[in-house]
Amino acid sequence: MNINVVCPHCLEVSSIEKKESYSEENCTQCGESLLDSRPIDGNANILENFITNSDLPVIVDFWAPWCGPCIAMAPHFELAAMAMPLQAQFLKINNDDEQTLGSKLLIASIPAVLVFKEGKEIDRFVGARSSSQIKEWVKQYL
Template sequence: MNVIVKFIYVICYNAYDAIKLCIKSWSIVDFWAPWCGPCVQMAPHFESAAIAMPLQAQFLKINNDDEQTLGSKLHIASIPAVLVFKEGKEIDRFTGARSSLQIQEWVKQYL
């Protein structure tokens, strides 16, 4: 069985445009930084959640250090911060590291 995983690392000048590209489906966006211990701890769990939920949502990772303007625009005060978007609008968010199962359960409530 081939599984298509929508897991995207956003590496671009305007990450907000990347989020808008995903308006056809749910977008789960992880704001992180490489120096952030909880971000690094959660990274494999976020990826695991993306793999466990193929074609249900787009999972994106945005380096908050590289995209400070977007982080400020979205009021990212602490990281990791995971936001859920539908049709380009923020629906909810959480901050702090979570396990793959916790991320999946959180996402499922919006699908």
């Protein structure tokens, strides 16, 4: 069985074999590693690309550079993302830069972390969490 994932480098869709774990997996378009699971800086168009085309859960952190809890959580969000290659795809969206998107998704407080699956938001949490808390929360949607 194959799954579609969005390449974190070229943002094109790759169809890859679904496995329990991966030691190596490269983008079918640009050849870069799909195991690079650091959060991608996103915007409305990038988010739409991911939630439309990825078969993996898409985890999105809405944050702002002036937000203390957002800054405190940032390394934890990155650690969680790096621990889950090809299990989920992680994005960070600056809510100040994407206010229309934030309004559309009813982002009232930040940090706000949303999970999208099959094109729809299925859950969210507000407030800073540790990397282990983020990973445990994401695992229920795998």
